[in-house]
Amino acid sequence: MRRLWRILASNGDLRLLLAANLISLTGDWILRTGLAYQVYVLTGSTLASAGSVLASLLPQIALGSVAGVYADRWDRRRTMVVTNLLMVVALLPLLAVQHAGQVWLVYLVIAVHSCLAPFFTSAEAALVPSLVSDDHLVTVNSLNGQARDVARLVGAALGGVIAAIGGIALLSLADMMTFALAAGLLWRIRTRPRSGSAMRPHVLREWVDGMRIGVSSRVLRVFLAFTVITGIGEAIMGTLIAPFVHDVLGGDARAFGVIMAAQAVGGIVGGLIATLVGHHFTPRAMFGWGTLAFGALDLVLFLYPLATHALWPAPVLIALVGLPAAFLTAGGMTVFQNATTDDHRGRVFGAMAAVNGAAMLLGTIAAGTLGERIGILPVLAAQGAAYCLAGLVVLLALPIPPPMQRQRPRHEAATA
Structure with missing residues (x-):
């Protein structure tokens, strides 16, 4: 615990970034949860609900690598600030949604947000x-993951309440x-690790370069395989967890809510443990x-x-x-960050995000198709x-790293 407070107390920019993420992600879950409910209320159609999923995945696949x-190339702090402000503007059309005939505006907003x-x-x-x-990366990545879990728990709960009180307009x-508050916090970050290049990026060439780097390293190839597996798995889980609770366990909406709350609470506790003790273990x-x-x-x-x-x-x-979810998230992100350099980390991460989106799309289709043909339990068990197979691949394929040496932050080393 002292280590955690020491890291946070000595790094104001990190505190600003974590706070902005927590606030922004809470808003995301408010909107995501509330819109899922409101779209079904407006249309009464599960197909319409599925349309919102497609509207969120397709732009991610198309633009992940380009982003x-x-x-x-761009100043990263400024990119994050401008993106948050553009998301504020993108939400404005939701204020006009009143009936099922305007649900296309919801799809449009979801698609624009997924582009940004x-x-x-x-x-x-x-x-x-x-x-x-x-030597602080594991701790910070664990803390960032915990912020996502807290945002999910709080945002999902608030999303249902806000949707019931004020509908789509109040959600937006x-x-x-x-988003506006997060942009203000991010603007206060003082660190300028890189100013970006004044040159105009050759998007296609650098996109290809990001994909090439992503498969040129054994570590990144393992991370890429993991991204595909987890993307498909996350989509299968998201698609079939409600049928699992209703059809297999015989639970009602209240039982489903309890299980989802337990998942979020488990993530928060796991994230706290990973944050406190994660530095004792290697990221691998x-x-x-x-x-x-x-x-x-x-x-x-x-089973x-x-x-x-x-x-x-x-x-x-x-x-x-x-608990293991928090450890694999923090360890996996640290492995990725250590396997990339500042000059190309963004484009490689973007390529991985695009692959993840494609995997989630595949997983959504597979879950819907196979869940009806062979059953819910076999698909979830697979x-x-x-x-399990992905974990074995990581342990067998990733090299065992030498003991980690304490290093200064990269921007300090560059200016020393």
Whole structure:
């Protein structure tokens, strides 16, 4: 705990970045949860709800790599600020949505946000290693992951309440406020690790370069394979968890809410543990063993109904999954950051984000198709087994690194 407070107390820019992420992501979950409910209320159509998923995934696939190119060229702090402000403007059409005939405006806003989001995420992923020393990266990535889990828990709860009180208009106003506040915090970051290039980027060439770098290193190839597996797995989980609770466990909407809350709470607790003790482990170990444990717990979660239809093990198990999830997230991001340099980190991350979007699209289609043909449990169990396999690949394919040496933040070393 002292280590954590020492890192935060000595780094004002890091505090600003974490606070901005927490606020902005809370707004994202408010809007995402509320819109999912409101679109179904307006249309009464599950197909319309699926349309919102496609509207969010397709731009990510198309623009993820391109955004990474510009994240390497532009001032990253300024990129994040401008992206947040553009998202405020992009939400304005939602104020006009009143009936089902205007649901296309919802799709339009979701699509625009999905076009802007990769610019923010690529810039953030590239900026973090410039703010802290190498031996603090695991701790900071764990803390960032915990902020995402807190935002998910708080935002999802607020999204339902706000949607019930004021509908889509109030949802959009709440999200606008979070984006504007986040932009203000990001603007106060003083560190300028790189000013960006004044040259006009050759987008196609640098896009290809990002993809080439992503497959040229053994570490990045492993990370790429992991991204594909987890993207498909995340989509399968998101698509089939509600049918799993309703059809397999016999639970109602209240039971589903309890299980989802348990997942978020487990993520928060896991993130706190990873933040406090993660620096004692190598990123490779956190990445590999975290993935393996995640898959094993998933298998127990989705196969225990073969022995009993009791509901109580589900929230307990899904909460326990939060611990290895926090370790694999922090370890995986640190492995990626250490395997890339400041000059190309943004475009490689963008390429990975595009691959992740394509994998999620594939996983969504596979879950919807195979879930009806072969059943919910076999598909979910295959997802857990795939995570176990991914963990073994990470542990066997990634080299064991030498002991980590304490280093100054990169921007300090560059100016020394």
